[in-house]
Every structure is written in structure tokens, then in C-alpha cells.
Amino acid sequence: MPEPRFERHLFICTNARADGHPRGCCASKGSADIAKAIKIAAYDRGLKGRVRVNKAGCLDACEEGVSAVLYPDGVWFRGITLDDVDELVERTLVKGEIVERLVSPGHPRAAGS
Numbered sequence: 194m195p196e197p198r199f200e201r202h203l204f205i206c207t208n209a210r211a212d213g214h215p216r217g218c219c220a221s222k223g224s225a226d227i228a229k230a231i232k233i234a235a236y237d238r239g240l241k242g243r244v245r246v247n248k249a250g251c252l253d254a255c256e257e258g259v260s261a262v263l264y265p266d267g268v269w270f271r272g273i274t275l276d277d278v279d280e281l282v283e284r285t286l287v288k289g290e291i292v293e294r295l296v297s298p299g300h301p302r303a304a305g306s
């Protein structure tokens with residue numbers, strides 16, 4: 194198997210839907226600003242070339258947004274806010290720890306599931 198290009202790859206949903214859509218969307222919860230803040234924080238922590246942060250389309254976890262998925266860990270995060278950015282970058286992207294309170298409740302790693 195080839196070496197992975199990045200140690201970690203975080204995809205953040207920035208999908209937008211019209212106001213009033215029954216599923217809502219991550220864009221209406223500030224995902225563009227959150228994605229930008231995570232990218233800047235990751236760059237500031239010297240992760241360029243080691244960790245990749247990308248905007249993504251809908252991850253089909255809209256009700257839990259702002260949603261993101263991390264590879265190769267395969268961990269799904271939910272409810273990310275700007276207040277979570279520094280911790281997510283420092284603990285997860287720099288140290289490889291998972292911020293358990295942000296793990297999607299249906300995920301095997303979620304506390305109490």
C-alpha cells in the first residue's frame with residue numbers, strides 16, 4: 194500500500210441550502226468561517242504538508258452540523274463551532290487525540306455510545 198500523502202485529512206462540510214430547508218445546512222451554522230479558521234490555525238501550527246484541511250460538500254449529517262470527517266481515523270465530528278477550532282487543531286490535528294465531545298453520537302467512539 195502506498196504511503197498516505199498526509200498524516201491526517203479533515204473534510205469540513207460547507208454545503209449551503211435555501212432558508213427553511215427541512216435538513217438545514219452547515220453553511221447556515223457558520224461552516225465557511227470555521228473551515229477558514231481551522232485552515233489558518235493549522236497553518237500557524239506548522240502543519241502545512243502534513244495535515245490537509247478541505248471544505249467538503251454535504252456529508253449527510255446535516256442535522257448535526259457543522260459536520261466534519263477525519264481520515265485516516267475515520268472519525269465524524271458534529272456541532273463544531275468557532276470556539277472549538279483551537280482545541281480541535283491542537284489536540285486532534287497536532288497531537289492526534291480525538292476531541293470526544295465533538296464526536297458524532299452515532300459514532301462508535303462517541304462517549305456513551
Ligand code: FES
Pocket residue numbers: 206207208209217218219220250251252253254255256258260
Ligand atoms: S449540509 Fe453539512 S452535512 Fe449536510
